[in-house]
Amino acid sequence: MVRKKNSNTLAENRKARHDYFVEETIEAGISLVGTEVKSIRIGKCNLKESYADIYNGEMFIKGMHISHYAQGNITNVDPIRERKLLLHKEQIKRFDLLVTREGFTLIPLALYLKNGKVKAAIGLCRGKKNYDKRDSMLEKAHNRDIERQMKESNR
Template structure:
């Protein structure tokens, strides 16, 4: 009897600022078309999603602004760090995403990039931009929840309340 293997999922890069700046409506997992040196560079964890965004181009979804550093041992075959990359999604998913994008007020933002069983994947989000007061409200809620958890922990441990 062979032991069951857990699917390997290794994070390459994440876009923490995206969750701060946008309200995530729905997420999608997409494959990404890469060159050989890009994969080697990603395995070293040398990628940045900071300025990345996705848009429709000729009925397909492309990823712009993703920075994958050049591979150190690459030669003339090395890739351009900020080239446009095609995302791999099912046609039904692409059509749904494009319908939402055409409605307006919604954008496609990459949240994270990871290896899933050896395949490079991007987690895309259909997202709405937050206004500054929404961001402040989110921060206030997070601080309040943290304070509640802290007090609950103190209570459960039997420590007296702080003044």
């Protein structure tokens, strides 16, 4: 699968696709303050160790690091605070059932802009074993070799 980098993508969690099988993705809004949005827009966001959790009927993103905005003052907030994800109750209930019963994990895959608002792509993921990771790396290398051969034969 070849993915082009979207110009609206602000941060991406590439490690998640290496460590997990992504079964389904969903778009969610994030409750942010102004200086956090400014920091995200200039690329000061890290999704590497983040995950989403559901409690009290609400979904929160945890472990996402948004650096302090340089021109911000007292309006800067804690860089790794919990941030609420904005979803419909039915969507949250469905994901809660899948996470608790079937052992899935909710992982933020990317942050991007849509109509001027910051959105998060949340993936419903199942963990990979080490041999699965090796298989996917071999498959990626094989596909790269095939592409190289096709390119050389077209010349």
